[in-house]
Amino acid sequence: MEALLEQVAQLPGLLAVSRSALVRAWDAPTLGRALEWARYFQHLHGRFRARPRLRAALGRRLRQGQPGSPLGFRHLGRCAALLGLALLENRALPPAACRRLLQSLLRPGAAAEAPSLALLARRKAASRLLAPAPRPAGSPAALEPQVRAEAQMLLARLREEEEEAEPGGGRAGEARERLRWVAGLLEQLPQPRALRVVAAALQQQRGGDEEGLRGRAGGGHVAGPLLSWLLESQERFSAFCLLLPGSLLASLAAHYSQLRPPYLDLLTAWGSRLLYDPLQGRWHNSCLGEAELSWEELRERFDCLCRGPALLRGQTRAALELLKVQDGDFHICGLSVWTDLLMEVEKSLRKEEEELASVDNICYPVLSL
Known part of the structure; x- marks a missing residue:
C-alpha cells in the first residue's frame, strides 16, 4: 500500500512539469512514458473508486505537503485529460513530442480517455466568455x-x-x-x-x-x-x-447564524466612532482615511437587517435598543448615534407598513366585487 501511495504522490509533480519549461528536454519516448503514467493513474481511479477508505487515503496523499492543492482522488480519473491539456497549451513542448501527443489524442478510441483539440478550444472560448467586462471607475462591485x-x-x-x-x-x-x-x-x-x-x-x-x-x-x-x-x-x-451591499449581507446573515454576531459587532464598532456635528446637523466619521461606513451607509445596513426574517429583525432591533440604553437612553436626535439609528429604522419600517396598508385599501374594493 505504501508503494502505491508513493506512486500516486508523483502526480502533482508530473502535472507541474507538464506546465513548465522543463518539457523542452522531452522527446517522444519521454512523452510516451508520461502518457503511460496518466493511463495507470486512471486505472487506479477505476479500481479504487468504490472503496471509500482507500479513496480517502489516496486523496490525502495527493495533497500531502501541498497546502491549497486543488488535486483530489477524482483527478486520478482525469489524469490523461489534465496532462494532455497542459501539454497542448505549453509552447515549450518540442515538435517530436508534440506530434507523439497529437497521435495519442487522435487515435481511435482516445476521445474516451483524453481531451480532443475541440475540448481545448471550448475551454479557451469559455474563459474568454466568462471574463468580466471592464466596469467604469467608481461603479459598485457586482458578482460577475x-x-x-x-x-x-x-x-x-x-x-x-x-x-x-x-x-x-x-x-x-x-x-x-x-x-x-x-x-x-x-x-x-x-x-x-x-x-x-x-x-x-x-x-x-x-x-x-x-x-x-x-x-x-x-x-x-x-x-x-x-x-x-x-x-x-x-x-x-x-x-x-x-x-x-447591505442587502446581500443581510441575506447571508439571515441564513448563516455564524455571521450575525460578528456582523452586528462590526457595525457597532463602526457606529461608535461616528461623531455628531451640531453645525451641520449630521454624523460623520471621526477617523479620516480609514475604511469605515458613513452614517448613510450604516443606516442602510441596519435597515436591511430589520427588513429580514423575523429572527434576524428581532435580534437587530434588540441590539439597537440595548446600545441606545447603554449610551444614555436618549430620545433626542444628535445625542446618541444609536438613538438616531433606531429612530431612522423605525421611521423607515412605519413608512413601509403605511404604503402596504394603502395598497391593501385600494385593492380591497376591487377584490370584493
Whole structure:
C-alpha cells in the first residue's frame, strides 16, 4: 500500500512539469512514458473508486505537503485529460513530442480517455466568455459571471471533499484540513476577488441564486470552511462587509447564524466612532482615511437587517435598543448615534407598513366585487 501511495504522490509533480519549461528536454519516448503514467493513474481511479477508505487515503496523499492543492482522488480519473491539456497549451513542448501527443489524442478510441483539440478550444472560448467586462471607475462591485462560475467550482470541490472523507474519520481533523485547503486556494487570488467568490458561494449554497447550485444534505459542512476562513481574520471580515451591499449581507446573515454576531459587532464598532456635528446637523466619521461606513451607509445596513426574517429583525432591533440604553437612553436626535439609528429604522419600517396598508385599501374594493 505504501508503494502505491508513493506512486500516486508523483502526480502533482508530473502535472507541474507538464506546465513548465522543463518539457523542452522531452522527446517522444519521454512523452510516451508520461502518457503511460496518466493511463495507470486512471486505472487506479477505476479500481479504487468504490472503496471509500482507500479513496480517502489516496486523496490525502495527493495533497500531502501541498497546502491549497486543488488535486483530489477524482483527478486520478482525469489524469490523461489534465496532462494532455497542459501539454497542448505549453509552447515549450518540442515538435517530436508534440506530434507523439497529437497521435495519442487522435487515435481511435482516445476521445474516451483524453481531451480532443475541440475540448481545448471550448475551454479557451469559455474563459474568454466568462471574463468580466471592464466596469467604469467608481461603479459598485457586482458578482460577475466569472465570480459565480468560480464559486460553483469551489462548491463542487468542497462537496467532493465531503464525499471523499474517510467514513468515521475525526471531524475536527477533516475540518482543519479543509480549512487549510480553502485558505491556500483563496489566498492565491487578489482579496476583493476572493471575497466575492466566497460571497457568491455562500449565496448559491443557501439557494439564493437561481442560476447557482441548490443546497442539499450536508450543506452545512460545505459552507463551514468558507465561513471559518472568512471569520478567522477580523481584517478580512471587515473588508468583506465593506465590499458587499447591505442587502446581500443581510441575506447571508439571515441564513448563516455564524455571521450575525460578528456582523452586528462590526457595525457597532463602526457606529461608535461616528461623531455628531451640531453645525451641520449630521454624523460623520471621526477617523479620516480609514475604511469605515458613513452614517448613510450604516443606516442602510441596519435597515436591511430589520427588513429580514423575523429572527434576524428581532435580534437587530434588540441590539439597537440595548446600545441606545447603554449610551444614555436618549430620545433626542444628535445625542446618541444609536438613538438616531433606531429612530431612522423605525421611521423607515412605519413608512413601509403605511404604503402596504394603502395598497391593501385600494385593492380591497376591487377584490370584493
